[in-house]
Structures are given as structure tokens and as C-alpha cells.
Amino acid sequence: MNRAVFFGFFVLFIGLITFNGITVNAKKSGEDITYTKHAQPIFEKRCAVCHNRMPGTNWMKYSNAYRKRVKILNRVSIKRDMPPVGMPIEESERELIKKWVDGGAKE
Numbered sequence: 001m002n003r004a005v006f007f008g009f010f011v012l013f014i015g016l017i018t019f020n021g022i023t024v025n026a027k028k029s030g031e032d033i034t035y036t037k038h039a040q041p042i043f044e045k046r047c048a049v050c051h052n053r054m055p056g057t058n059w060m061k062y063s064n065a066y067r068k069r070v071k072i073l074n075r076v077s078i079k080r081d082m083p084p085v086g087m088p089i090e091e092s093e094r095e096l097i098k099k100w101v102d103g104g105a106k107e
């Protein structure tokens with residue numbers, strides 16, 4: 001294979017990777033982040049142990065989560081003291097909660 005042909009394939013290859021990357025990202029950011037599909041499962045998994053017994057801050061109910069969405073954003077994604085130290089949560093889940101609130105905390 002001569003160098004020009006090799007270079008041609010190389011450029012094509014990089015182009016394909018970049019193109020795929022862009023389409024995947026566009027899909028991700030275009031998708032609506034909703035309570036039902038995204039936030040509620042995180043609340044269920046990471047917060048229910050404590051909050052399902054706390055009236056007013058039972059995040060398993062959309063009305064509560066929506067009313068306190070700014071506080072949730074603050075404690076989970078900014079101050080990061082919820083869930084309390086020692087309780088498990090993923091970085092991606094903190095980000096998803098932020099995206100949910102930033103996107104209008106849709107149901």
C-alpha cells in the first residue's frame with residue numbers, strides 16, 4: 001500500500017469515529033430527562049431508604065420532588081451532602097439529577 005492510499009484510509013477512519021461521536025452526543029442531549037424515566041429510579045435506589053418515611057421529602061412522589069427540586073439540586077449536585085457521607089451514589093447520577101432540574105424537572 002503506498003503512502004497516499006494509507007493516508008486516505010487514515011483520514012476516512014478518523015472521520016468515521018468523529019462522525020459517530022457527534023451523532024451519539026446529539027442523540028443524548030436531545031433526549032428529554034424526565035422524573036419517571038431518569039430521576040425517580042435514582043431516588044428509589046439512593047434516597048428511598050431514608051426519604052420514603054419522611055413526609056414532604058418523600059422523593060418517590062413527583063409532587064414532592066418537583067416542589068423541592070432546587071433543594072435537591074443543591075444538596076445532591078452542588079453541596080453534595082445528599083445522600084449523606086458513606087451512602088452510595090454514582091457521579092453520573094449526580095449529573096443526571098442536575099440535568100433533570102436544569103431541564104425544568106419534567107414529569
Ligand code: HEC
Nearest residue numbers: 043046047049050051057068071072075076082083084087
Ligand atoms: C441515610 C439517610 C438519607 C439518605 C440515603 C438520603 N437522605 Fe436526604 N436527608 C436525610 C435527612 C435525615 C435529612 C434532614 C436533615 C438535613 O436536611 O440534612 C435530609 C434532607 C434532605 C434534603 C433537604 C430537605 C429540605 O426540605 O430542606 C434534601 C433536598 C435531600 N435530603 C435530598 C436527598 C436525595 C435527593 C437523596 C438521594 C440521592 C437523599 N437525600 C438521600 C437523610 C437521607
